[in-house]
Amino acid sequence: MKKVLSGIQPSGQLTLGNYIGALQNFVRLQETHECYFMVVDLHAITVPQEPAALREQSQSIAALYLAAGIDPQHAAIYMQSHVRAHAELGWLLTTLTSMGELERMTQFKDKSAGKESVGAGLFVYPSLMAADILVYNADLVPVGDDQKQHLELTRDLAGRFNSRYGDYFTIPEPYIPEIGARIMSLDDVSKKMSKSNPNPGSFIALLDEPDVIRKKISRATTDSGREIRFDRESKPEVSNLMGIYSLMSGLSLPEVEARFEGQGYGPFKKELAERIVDVLEPLQQRYREIRSSGMLEEVLKQGAEKASVVADRVVAGVKERMGFLKA
Ligand code: ATP
Numbered sequence: 571m572k573k574v575l576s577g578i579q580p581s582g583q584l585t586l587g588n589y590i591g592a593l594q595n596f597v598r599l600q601e602t603h604e605c606y607f608m609v610v611d612l613h614a615i616t617v618p619q620e621p622a623a624l625r626e627q628s629q630s631i632a633a634l635y636l637a638a639g640i641d642p643q644h645a646a647i648y649m650q651s652h653v654r655a656h657a658e659l660g661w662l663l664t665t666l667t668s669m670g671e672l673e674r675m676t677q678f679k680d681k682s683a684g685k686e687s688v689g690a691g692l693f694v695y696p697s698l699m700a701a702d703i704l705v706y707n708a709d710l711v712p713v714g715d716d717q718k719q720h721l722e723l724t725r726d727l728a729g730r731f732n733s734r735y736g737d738y739f740t741i742p743e744p745y746i747p748e749i750g751a752r753i754m755s756l757d758d759v760s761k762k763m764s765k766s767n768p769n770p771g772s773f774i775a776l777l778d779e780p781d782v783i784r785k786k787i788s789r790a791t792t793d794s795g796r797e798i799r800f801d802r803e804s805k806p807e808v809s810n811l812m813g814i815y816s817l818m819s820g821l822s823l824p825e826v827e828a829r830f831e832g833q834g835y836g837p838f839k840k841e842l843a844e845r846i847v848d849v850l851e852p853l854q855q856r857y858r859e860i861r862s863s864g865m866l867e868e869v870l871k872q873g874a875e876k877a878s879v880v881a882d883r884v885v886a887g888v889k890e891r892m893g894f895l896k897a
Pocket residue numbers: 577578579580581582585587588590591592712713714715716717750751752753754762763764765766767
């Protein structure tokens with residue numbers, strides 16, 4: 571069975587972008603693949619996090635994995651920090667990564683722009699992400715479009731290790747959905763929707779109350795026209811909202827266009843908000859049940875145990891090939 575690995579950072583509240591670009595695909599892949607889905611807490615601390623908020627967000631994301639339909643019988647669900655092999659392989663791969671490669675990463679450029687002090691962790695983050703994937707010899711990595719460049723680096727590092735120390739790592743493939751790979755911000759369509767955006771109006775959080783969702787959609791920026799037409803070049807805001815509508819309703823883009831022909835943005839936005847509420851309300855209900863059930867701790871423990879067995883073995887092989895003495 572092919573292996574799948576992915577993760578989401580507990581750096582804020584999960585957004586509709588995370589749901590469409592990542593979570594939905596996790597659920598799809600679990601039936602046919604050996605899956606490892608982590609909450610990547612070691613990545614979240616590459617920008618400052620309040621300890622209490624980090625704890626809460628970590629639990630919230632793990633519970634949302636379950637609420638979205640990831641089944642711990644099928645997939646390992648766990649905290650990245652509970653599987654020590656990630657940090658260990660992360661360091662080993664950092665020593666194979668060049669500064670130039672890291673400097674080219676657009677996520678680093680975006681996240682460090684305008685900051686007075688930038689943590690070194692943010693810079694070396696892609697090496698740790700490579701370790702996350704390679705430590706299971708994963709075949710497939712379901713991610714949004716923004717992670718494509720990091721995945722390219724992962725493939726390069728795997729190839730570099732293989733040519734230096736002998737064939738060992740599987741070269742992983744990205745699994746990026748055709749539509750929904752990059753959901754844009756509601757307030758600024760030039761930026762992707764991100765959970766760490768300080769403006770909550772820029773994203774729909776999966777746990778937003780229905781009325782909050784309605785308000786955020788009604789305030790989402792649009793152009794000054796009134797036509798519901800998919801055209802990323804000349805109507806990027808409306809196209810972004812149409813993409814969300816399509817993914818939430820199951821209608822194709824031409825079907826969405828036909829449905830709202832002759833109507834303005836008002837009726838379209840009203841219905842869009844209802845489609846999102848229809849999807850998120852049952853998910854929120856399951857989320858509340860999971861949080862109050864107390865089941866999370868056991869799920870995370872079992873997931874980490876299962877993942878550690880595989881990851882420890884892979885790291886041991888890496889160390890041996892690199893010339894480390896056996897402990
Ligand atoms: P942060 O702002 O802290 O980086 P984020 O919203 O980018 O948060 P991540 O934890 O970095 O979320 O990414 C988790 C997964 O969600 C990744 O696979 C990423 O590609 C995907 N993803 C993130 N944002 C979007 C988006 N706007 N559209 C589609 N997929 C997305």
